[in-house]
Amino acid sequence: MTQAIGYAAKDAQSPLAPFHFERRDLRDEDVAIEILYCGVCHSDLHQARNDWHSSMYPLVPGHEIVGTVTAVGPKVSKMAVGQKVAVGCMVDSCLSCDQCDRGMEQMCRKGATMTYNGKDRQTGDLTFGGYSDHIVVREEFVLTVPDSLDMERAAPLLCAGITTWSPLREWKVGPGSRVGVIGLGGLGHMAVKLAAGLGADVTVITTSPEKEADALKLGANRVLLSKDPEAMKKGRSSFDLIIDTVPVAHDIQPYLPLLDVESTLVLVGAIDMLPSFHSGHILGGRRRIAGSPIGGIAETQELLDFCAEKNILPECETIAIQDINGAYERMERSDVKYRFVIDLASLSADR
The missing domain is CATH 3.40.50.720 (NAD(P)-binding Rossmann-like Domain)
Structure with missing residues (x-):
């Protein structure tokens, strides 16, 4: 296990606050990623406040993740240490049903494993998202970030x-x-x-x-x-x-x-x-x-490649993780053009 730090909601009424937890050791097919930036999605706010009546606490939001690979499992073949990568709303699925076979893992017949507020398919442990310093993800759900994409602004592409x-x-x-x-x-x-x-x-x-x-x-x-x-x-x-x-x-x-x-x-x-x-x-x-929900992994990679080719990026305002509760309040007032992105280097102040 590795020690991680992030920001979590402990219940539906509490503001997000620093939270220490553990990430799993790498399995054979896993990729470890240092998170550099994470987008702030409106669904993060809904989940933190249990608006959809399905939240499990403690809850570490964040499913618009970009970063760099720090380690890979022995069976990983497509990712290498130092590579620029991204993780979206899913970190696993059954990979064997008809929907997974056609590249629509988000509609997995057995249910995709969400990046946060989900349960690990092997252990049943809660999944914790990108408002944190690092994450461990199965290789099939890790995307490549083209070199020409601005890492800071690319994060919201993973959901929005x-x-x-x-x-x-x-x-x-x-x-x-x-x-x-x-x-x-x-x-x-x-x-x-x-x-x-x-x-x-x-x-x-x-x-x-x-x-x-x-x-x-x-x-x-x-x-x-x-x-x-x-x-x-x-x-x-x-x-x-x-x-x-x-x-x-x-x-x-x-x-x-x-x-x-x-x-x-x-x-x-x-x-x-x-x-x-x-x-x-x-x-x-x-x-x-x-x-229409999110897209599958191949479709998301297609999006990243298209945005790199056409130089299309979200309009973003970068914040420190310590400002996340204020950002949520501003989101409720529609006071953002058009997406918040967290610079996770700011987590160092809470270590």
């Missing part, structure tokens, strides 16, 4: 990036595609950048007119104000794909008429009960409402 990349790929977005993005937060701004990078015509759909300048700067072609009835009327049948990144329960009915025939609105943000909608909006044009 792949969560929006996966539906763009599933629905074959490319030049000529008409993509709408609802919301312009951590997920939304990545959806805009990635869709634009794929050559799509991109519209940000928002209630806030003051977001227009940012949307255009990020790569959108235009903004559609959803509180403007006339603009929404003119926007009917305008989109092949709408990515809904709103992270809380909301009414999707106003957006359904914006879909063209046989087009799709895909939910990637809200994990909640949503208000009902009139089925006529989807029956008439064979329109679809879908959901």
Whole structure:
């Protein structure tokens, strides 16, 4: 075992605080990683506060991890000491079911092992995430970070990036595609950048007119104000794909008429009960409402390589780990553009 330090929530009411724990010794197929940066995801906040009623404490959040390899197990063949690597939302799966076989480990029939708030498949021990100094991960779930990617800004690609990349790929977005993005937060701004990078015509759909300048700067072609009835009327049948990144329960009915025939609105943000909608909006044009989680490992590597090629990176604000509770408060106020990233060198102050 190796001694680790991180920040953990001890229960749903407590702020995150320094936490000493142990990481397992390397198994034959394991990679040990020194964590340099970790993104702060809205789901970290939900899990720390048990909003989804599934949190296990103590809870060390963090599933947008970048760092360098410090050691490898004897059967590791693709990773080497000193290599720049990344870890996303998963650290294991059964690797033998039909979903794992097709590279969709996030939908493993036996359940993927989450980077934190999960249970180790062999020992049943709690998994602890990237708000820590190092981590041990099975080789198959370790990704390569291209040299041209800025390590500090790359971290949010491991969740915010792949969560929006996966539906763009599933629905074959490319030049000529008409993509709408609802919301312009951590997920939304990545959806805009990635869709634009794929050559799509991109519209940000928002209630806030003051977001227009940012949307255009990020790569959108235009903004559609959803509180403007006339603009929404003119926007009917305008989109092949709408990515809904709103992270809380909301009414999707106003957006359904914006879909063209046989087009799709895909939910990637809200994990909640949503208000009902009139089925006529989807029956008439064979329109679809879908959901999409994170992507698989191969798809995530594809994303990292694409972002390196196109020089696409999240917009980030770097913080010290000691500022994480304040960052959570700011996230609740939507006071961040657009993603917090923790510099884990700051952990040295708590050793």
